[in-house]
Amino acid sequence: MGFLGLAAEDWRALAFSAGVSAVGVVGSLPFGLLLGWLLARRTFPGKTLLETLLNLPLVLPPVVTGYLLLVLLGRRGWLGAWLFDAFGMEVAFTWMAAALAGAVMGFPLLVRAVRVAFQGVDPRFAQAARSLGAGPLDAFLTVSLPLARHGVIAGVVLAFARGLGEFGATLLFAGSQPGRRTLAVQLYILHEQPGDAYEQRLWRLVTAAIVLSCVALAASEYLERRGARRDSA
């Protein structure tokens, strides 16, 4: 067995999953911050509709989400066909698709955490900064966001963990290539092969996945609690 008891191919799956999930979360962060802040601080017509749309990936079967992504960005997709024909650019069945699938599935969790974080920050701080001459973006970045950072980071970690374990949407939209499989797909493939060697590898990878998820959840909880404590201080 390889390093820490995991075979090379299994490590690769773990690393690939962590990598694409991180890329996905980082890429979706600006949008998550914007929408979370918007939902926390503003009311506007259509707000409920927006909230519903944002929560869809949480309740839709992941396979459905994956299918919709494919319909949108596949070679023959609404947007994907144009990208392919005009630029030769492919999204479906690439690492980008894996990142996007994970990001979409984790996005509701990110927005939710960001929203709660901003709801816990007194808007008067930002107003004070504005009254002292700071622009809106400046006030956001230097005052509001730092105050909300624990909740935001908690959301990032949670979205990352969700993306890490994503299976249904990833399978349909990103597919599986030898050497470029996400964690869940690798687990699935190990499970499909008989024999004690595979069974053992499966168990070890499952354990690694559980450990990773626990660590992420614990970190998220801790950060959220720190954020809550600071507000009540």
Next chain:
Amino acid sequence: MKRSLLAIGLLLALTGCASKPQTIHIFAAMSTKEAVEAIARDFETQTGTHVTCNPAASSTLAQQIAQGADADLFLSADERWADYLADKGLVAERRDLLANRLVVVTPIDHPLHLQRLADLTDGKVKRLALALDPVPAGRYARESLKTAGIWQQVKERVHEYGNVRATLAVVARGEVDAGMVYATDAAATDKVRVALEVPEKLHASIRYPLVLVRRSGSSPAARTFYDFMDSEKAHALFRKAGFQVTDAKRH
């Protein structure tokens, strides 16, 4: 009084059980789905025995059976998975039933025209869809590519799928440039074009053994259906789907 009522009730229930129609479960390789379902319907019309068909990759099915799934018959797309069950003592009887051919398909409107298997190494073939390695179709495909000496060049472009129909579907959707499936699968859709037939010498003969699963409490109806699968009627339905019917060999 109460006890005799209970006895009468039990007796009625037992007679009810005895006359309840039997259901036979056949686990069939994905590529045989339509043919087996048609044969099952025929059998049902003829005998009144209900047959359910569970189509999936032979690898998936074999493992389900090994783990105790409710199967009376197993039609595998390669000998390997029938051997797997035989090693576990789960084969009561077995006979080779069908043969098939492996083909390379492309989306119907794809600009690429492949003439030989080696053409898959062309730079324009950016994605090649294959079934996963444990799946018979995936195994025959990899064997062909390795024997032809082009596996190392194409393996980076391989996209893998859980069964041969999923492989076919992705070609039909135009998401990949080519895929390797059975000739019978290619015939099942008009959205793909058969680019070439894979020379048989490049892979093990594609044989579909039919297994009568050894299990406690197996019904005589299962054996009747097992024999029916090798009848002239069944052969005709298989041939209609594009399979070749082999001479029955008992193991």
